[in-house]
Amino acid sequence: MRSKPFLTVAHRLAILAYIVVALFPLFWLLKVSVTPNDLLYSEGVRMWPSRATFEHYTFVIAHSAFPTFFKNSLIVAGSTAVAVTILASLAGYALSRFRFRAKYWIVALMLITQMFPLVMLVAPIFKMLSPLGLTNSLTGLIIVYTAFNVPFATFLMQSFFDGIPKDLEEAAMIDGATQFVAFRQIILPLTLPGIAATLGFVFTAAWSELLFALMLISGNDAATFPVGLLTFVSKFSVDFGQMMAAGILALIPACLFFLLIQRYLVQGLTAGAVKG
Template identity: 40%
Template sequence: MPPRNAARLYPLVLLLLAFVAFPLYWMASTSLKPQTEVFRVPPTFVPETWTLRHYVELFWLTDFGLLFVNSLKVCLVSTGLALVVGSLGAYALARFRVRGKEAYGRLVLLAYMFPGALLVIPLLLLFRQLGLTNSHLGLSLAYLTFAVPFVMWVMRDFFASVPVDLEEAALIDGASRLGALWDVVLPQAVPGLIATGIFAFLFAWNEYLFALILISDESLRTLPPGMMRFVSTTDTNWGLIMAASTLATLPMALAFGLIQRYLVTGLGAGGVKG
């Protein structure tokens, strides 16, 4: 694109950035305002009085720390399982000659056509029989219903873009099929693994319905349903809610910033074929 045409896009990019970033700025700035300034009319876009009171109350008067740890535990387990299961399935679809694998690969995406409300009741009945209700393991397995199809769909095309000659050379040298996958294919697929892992983690981090239905013990609650306790019918501490939302958003914002290069590379490479 010529420099002159690219320069014309800068105002549009800045406008889009301001549109996307303003809610995040408003959330963070509100968390730093005293309660009286939060409800001021007209509102103040920059806090006149800066305070960390909401963050102090968040850790001293609520169980936000426990909710954060619970969410982190569930997200790490579900993301790890999704990457393992989804990568193995994607590798099989990309390398093995199986009748109807193309149709099956497309059918995998049908999982995204079903809303979570349609799946939560069957999962609840199944997990009750297996003794997995009210546990972080059961919640992590429930998240696989959406994370695994996404990982399989993206990683299948990514594995297909890795030259077969590299695997054949490893097999000739005596490596097993799993050994060739681990030593040859996966190192080439690191950007794709990071990209799909981030999106699987983000889904589990923000998911509300499954966490509300499958977890009833307050000590096992994750962030989305746990933060709803900060809202009541008589009083809502918006400063406290904004502080909790800011801290809940911060890990994902840092993750996206640190691995942005791998994220763009992985999604771009995974979309070459198919």
């Protein structure tokens, strides 16, 4: 049965409308970041400035603390993504393959953690980390972000493991491998899309986190991108061109990661989450 041409056109137009709405704010960010200062106000509403420039980018990269923020964010988001993926693979595997008494409680605990107002943890975590010297340190941020992201990542990994037949590791175990060896050498390589999805998901989340970064970090040395950009807003009399250039730079790693993984994210949720 072929659908009517009118419906097809309406469908494509609707998709196009979604794409335009999704991309327009990002396009505007780009537009202001390449607009020279003297044209910023006179050509405020034009779709593209009559003269484009990269001076804001060179200023931000050469004369501001943004390279430090960028490096800090990369360290924090990268380490968090790796740590979470390792912990979530192990825990997700346990939830997917074993029947054990505490399973129900572990799932319940992880679900409940999704419900906390994280703002409520701000004060206690600050008080706990400060005697350990973990405030104003990237390590402290990594630990906190890892804990926050493990529950959801565990469910995600579990759904990927659920999609892999059990016979594979059972065959390996009959051949004498322990379950851990079977897990590492047979199952993990098969879940690479899942691992990619989890890595990307956590990286983006850690890259964007603002509240805890604001609270735990006070100096410029350990500040991540969100904190840096916010202090930028208050410190300088608003220089929109530079701020938007910094914003575009902050956007690049998160978007790259996301474009790579979004396909696997849908796959993973299809494979498992719906069955549960």
